[in-house]
Amino acid sequence: MSGRIKFTWFDALNYTGMVLLSLSVLYPIWYLFVLSVSTREGMAALDSSIVLWPQGFTWAAYEGFINQSYIYTGYAYTIGRTVVGTAAAVILMCLAAYALSKKIPFKKSFTFLFIFTMFFSGGLIPTYILIKNLGLLNNPLVYILAPPFLFNTFYMLILRNFFMTIPESLEESAKIDGAGDVRIFFQIMAPLAAPAIATISLWVSVNHWNSWFDSLIYVQSSEMQVIQVHIRKLVIEQSASMMSSTMDYFDKSLMPTPESMKAAGILITMLPILCIYPFIQKYFVKGVVMGAVKG
Template identity: 70%
Template sequence: MPVERRKRFTVFDYFNYTALILLCVSIIYPVVYLICLSLSTREGLAAGGTSATVLLWPQGFTPEAYTAFFKTTFIYTGYFYTICRTVIGTIAGVFLMALTAYALSKKIPLKKTFTFYFIFTMFFTGGLIPTFILIKSLGLLDNPLVYILAPPFLFNSFFILILRNFFMTIPESLDESAKMDGASDWKTFFYIIVPLSGPAIATISLWVAVAHWNSWFDSLIYVQSLDKQVIQVLIRKLVIEQSQMLMASTIGFANMDSVPTAESIKAAGILITMIPIVCVYPFIQKYFVKGVVMGAVKG
């Protein structure tokens, strides 16, 4: 049997591997730093002089930062609205965008005009003030429905064009065969187009879900009630504003050495908000390359 030749590494290979390793370290290290910081004790951080001394292991060990984080009552309402907007908003948004993309992928009157209209909105928008006036006129101020109905989550032109291009790769003979068998446009869409478009729909769904989960600006400007704001706004108060809620969360500890520092609580809060959406990614990662590449084949 022929002897397999060992691959000869070139200078580019070494440079490429080194760059990728450094990139992975730059991505993983901040997460490791937050974990170590959130589990460090007040005494351990004080002995080190600064939280920057937390490198790859905690300075002492205590889970009290997570306990203090979950003692704040607003956390649960924030999680409730964040999860609801992510689930409902993703389903509603992907459904409407898929329907629009399916229509644009077919031979319809004024197809190029409609396509231009969607492309135009990608570069020119009404701006913040007109959008705020529109939301106010619709009665959505301080209303949780604003998380789902406010632009651009429910209708994103870029995602529509990606889905349209993917639908255009599906042979039209499948639609014609379905119609010959008596299937309506709705049945053709749900029983033929959607199952064949799994990679594209999964990719767009993840993008929309991540956008909903990370969104905080719409909650900040459209919602005034603290009990209706999403978790990202509340974390922003912990991380940036250092509001009185952070101080109140440390009440109830008998031993002051066990009281977590402000930095530990903030690190725990950031980690807790990251975990749910990070856990979803591995299940949809395999659809990324196929969904995006096939969605960019046709113009």
């Protein structure tokens, strides 16, 4: 009986802790929404206390972003680099990981060269000179080809370790049936490594989605900059020029405050990646653990 009571108390404490943890994660998102839809008159109450509900209600901040041309071009380049860049990076890292998981000549030397790049790099200025000499300045291809997005050694090692856990007998059986290396990789090895590939894909896509620094230094044209750069100018630099045209669409009573514009901008960039995460989250534990058990 006592053991059963202890188990019940443990469950209660466990559920309470998880609820509090969930609230600590969800409340900042909800608070951003409250800020973004509250009216100018209601912002005074939000500055002085914790508010659970909007003070007034207006979509002015979101309408302000929708009326801006950069919201569409920025989203187009952000989505494009995320989709294409993630696919290119994952395919390249999978090929390298699969090769290093097999018994090939100079395997340790090749692995050392890959690991060496994790600790030593050329730095920002040599990388900028390289991008310039390749003709990628002010070129959308820089979002895909610029380091470190096209290849990440740490992610590749996780994939390699996962491939090493797959029995070699599967490969040998496929070769006996006449399958080549390319067919074995794409039809047998890659599907078996789906948890690790899904995990790495999400990591790479999040890196692409959140990236803004490469767009800031490699792309001078505002039409080709990603949405994060425009949001950064609004949130960090508090650029009044980005809001001046937006303010012309609203009466003074409905004009969004800078805080509302910042909150709306943050939510606009957050929500797409948050909607994708639940569909891949189930692969996380298996992908990371299986990719770390064999060195």
